[in-house]
Amino acid sequence: MGDRTSTRAGAAGAAPAADRPGSLRNVVLVGHSGAGKTTLVDALALASGAVSRAGRVEDGDTLSDHDEIERRQQRSVQLSLVPLEWNGIKINLLDTPGHADFVGELRAGLRAADAALFVVSAADGVSGPTRLVWEECAAVGMPRALVVTHLDASRADFDETAEVCRRVFGGDDPDAVLPLYLPLHGEERPDGHAPVAGLIGLLSQRIFDYSSGERVERDPDPEHLPLIAAARARLIEGIIAGSEDETLMDRYLGGAEIRFETLVGDLEKAVARGVLHPVLAAAPAAEGARQGLGTVELLELVTRGFPSPAEREAPPVATPDGRPLPPLPCDPDGPLAAEVVRTSSDPYVGRMSLVRVFSGTLRPDAAVHVSGHGLAGRGHQDHDEDERVGALTAPFGSRQRPLPKAVAGDLACVAKLSRAETGDTLSDRGAPLLMEPWVMPDPLLPVAVEAHGRSDEDRLSQGLARLAAEDPTLRLEQDPDTGQVVLWCMGEAHRDVALERLRSRYGVRVDAVAHRVALRETFAAPAAGHGRHVKQSGGHGQYAVCDITVEPLPPGSGVEFADAVVGGAVPRQFVASVEKGVRAQAARGVAAGYPLVDVRVTLVDGKAHSVDSSDAAFQTAGALALRDAAAGARIHLLEPVAEVRVTVSDEYVGAVMGDLSGRRGRVTGTEQVPGGSTLVRAEVPEAEIGRYAVDLRSLSHGTGRFGRTRLRYEPVPRQVEARIREQAGAGVA
Incomplete structure (x- = not known):
């Protein structure tokens, strides 16, 4: 870093290996869809010598987007690992999806990385979701740098983009976000646009010309000097402000003239500490060229400025029974502590687990203990068992290259971990450990699914379980009220990928059907009912008569049953039969087919026959009596109401509150939260927020997020109730 020239790289196609944490760098790439993350990974692979042609591993194979779904949708939908080598340092690049629906993959990448590269398109600027991720990284002190791409777009402007990054990402200290280089423009084209041909190093005051396809260093031209002077002064002040040497500013x-070596050393330390965030520029190599614009500078930044795993603290650990343990050192000779950050299925080798080793050394065929926190609500089991790992490999496009081991700080793909799932901890069998889990977002878009055909029904349960094991942002639910199988997803794109994976990987075709909200029924006023079940057909008959009263109870009371029969009109042994029949009918509903709640049913009278009365007869009479009471009464439909908590940028608060009101919601309060955002609390019927995960993203330009908690059931408005009854095939009572 610091404008130093280096071209040493690893052999093309070789699997980089690391023997110590100090020779490792784990870097996650962050940015919205279309910002150029995957293209940048390919350019860095070419510049480092990992591939011999841009984006190509071998003929017909590419470094990234080799998943069938990714090729079809032409976008990344899962976390990808690309290991490179530069100057003896192994770099694990973690390419994350840019679409907001796949934030779970992004969070996994952040967990596995020690530093982040934020990729910003000069043509599109900074997106709202990217700003939120920056704030997440800032909260944990993760070192960050920015890479400006798409410099050849007609409306691209590096200076303007860098200034936007200073304002958006700098916060209270915009001088912590500063360019290390300025773009060098070539000859102007007929359309008036001058392409970027090189970079101007601000610290070294040298030109790095890429116009020939190779990086050529030379002195600046006289017209460059005034431009360099102004930007260089700002950069030096930013480096000194973040320096640990308090005498440097004085x-x-x-x-006093500050030596170049001193500035470079302090720059590298400030970047590693996360107090200075350099802005660089990058572009893929031209056809036939080996080095893309800014790729060497970026590789130098990663290897010299970003911290090694040994400089970052590992996640907290505990014993499986919850007893906290001292922090783990990043030591290859320490106790084994590794974490599964992604799980996928390969059609040839089965389940593949991407593992980050935080302590110790993981070797092929080793026996390990698998510990998991358990996410039963999302279809994940809690794990506390032994397992043997398979081969260790490094991904290279769609191929896997064998690894002899993975030391503390490294990442590797592990085959044949049949039980371990994303988020599980791998440790020594004799000393099991459990790592504190990372925060995973709640899926809030419900998708009800049904097997497409009879042949799919047998495989549906197993396919859904495997899908949930791969993706912890999915929640699998069997709704006890509606009977529907519901996949809770992050959004529509996430839904589409999940259903496609079911079809392509597990051979299960499903149909998405309308998600039904679990409604309830209750009596609006007291009522009485008569139930008579009498059948005589020769031989033993059926005889049962009962009279009941029904009165409404406060919300949350359920169904109560009382016996007020006098004189033995209903024999004691048949009172329980009446109750059983009443409760069975209440569960089926009395008006539109939804469970009846919040009523007290009292048995007041009845008749029995010494021979023909039976348990079954009085169950039927009890059910008939409840239906008779409902036939002459006003029945309210009840719908679930949720508390919705929306956090959104201040500029969108009015639009969000108006939208919630349009969903029959009641705003109950607002409060300011740090970062120029507002928390809006509202009570909204659940029927109105089925697609809110999608609609809020559109309404807030990707900056809004929300949570929901069921509060209670409330009567459905008359006009809505009429529509529901009509759909259920029942007339309005």
């Missing part, structure tokens, strides 16, 4: 203000 010396600089006193007019």
